[in-house]
Amino acid sequence: MMNFALIGCGRIGQRHAEIIGNFGRLIAVCDSIKERADSFSSLFGSTSYTNHKLMLQLEKDIDVVVVSSPNGLHAVHTIDSFNSGCHVVCEKPMAISSTDCMLMLNASEKAKKEIVVVKQNRFNPPIVELKKVIDEGRLGSIMDVQLNCFWNRTADYYKDPWRGTLQFDGGTLFTQFSHFIDLLHWMIGDVQSIEARLANYLHKGVIEFEDTGTVLLEFENGAMGTINFTVNSFSKNMEGSITVFGEKGVVKVGGQYLNELEYQAIEDYIIPNLTPGNNPNDYGTYIGSMSNHYKVYENLVQALNSKVPLSANGIDGLKTVDIIERIYQSAKRI
DSSP: OEEEEEEOOSHHHHHHHHHHTTTEEEEEEEOSSHHHHHHHHHHHTOEEESOHHHHHHHOTTOOEEEEOSOGGGHHHHHHHHHHTTOEEEEOSSSOSSHHHHHHHHHHHHHHTOOEEEOOGGGGSHHHHHHHHHHHTTTTOSEEEEEEEEEOBOOGGGGGSTTTTOTTTTOOHHHHTSHHHHHHHHHHHOOEEEEEEEEEOSSOBTTBSSOSEEEEEEEETTSOEEEEEEESBOSSSOOEEEEEEEETTEEEEEETTTTOEEEEEEETTBOOOOOOOOOOEEEOSSSEEEEOOHHHHHHHHHHHHTTSSOOSSOHHHHHHHHHHHHHHHHHTTOO
């Protein structure tokens, strides 16, 4: 049975902690806010820490560290975990700069330990089927892909001090929509060129970056793509969708969280009835992506036993961060 430790006892940290018990023991938890760490300690029978380095020093039996701290701390928490001889499960985004991602990959290689980046939307049943028909060539050459991310985040969402900051949050594409951008690279391939426009319409004085953006992409295989995103959808999340246009077919996966097969027209093929997906993560005041963390851990255990490849490794995490970073560079934000 594997021993886990958790850095970051927020809402997504609780999701991890609840699942870990199915695959091992959560022996230690850490959060800079003592009350949070102590609450997790009480709930999950773990030793509580407020300093991750002290935890890694004293807890000698940790096999896997789960990093669910603020985005801007992922790199230091991951690297310190590798240096302590642990595998890492890192929440999205892997980091908020490609430079930090490279440092994390170097530490992983030096320690000979694995990093799994949480990309749970890859497990959504309609996404699994869309990836399959692309890989099987059923859509023919891909011409165009359109990604729409229309969510709602109010000022209340940003009351947590790290949210909305460039230093620890990084931007809307990192925190809200990095899962979506991961799917672009995973399905379509490397991005050759990017043009982007960003704006902050409704969150001035609340966040240090954009709340809306439009992006034009050209992929190395010649396909074009667009990303339209906002957190200004009135009152609630409206849509999270990806539409792929190929010479032999069109598929749209939509709903609010990439959870519905909304449209298909494929030459001589019909995507069969889908397995029901999990509900989205419900954080009380807002809804997040599909709740597939169980499958992330299931894959991790199998991968560490050398039975399957990792569902999303450090290179996958780096690719997503690189695309987002280039979007921000195009818009002259950084």
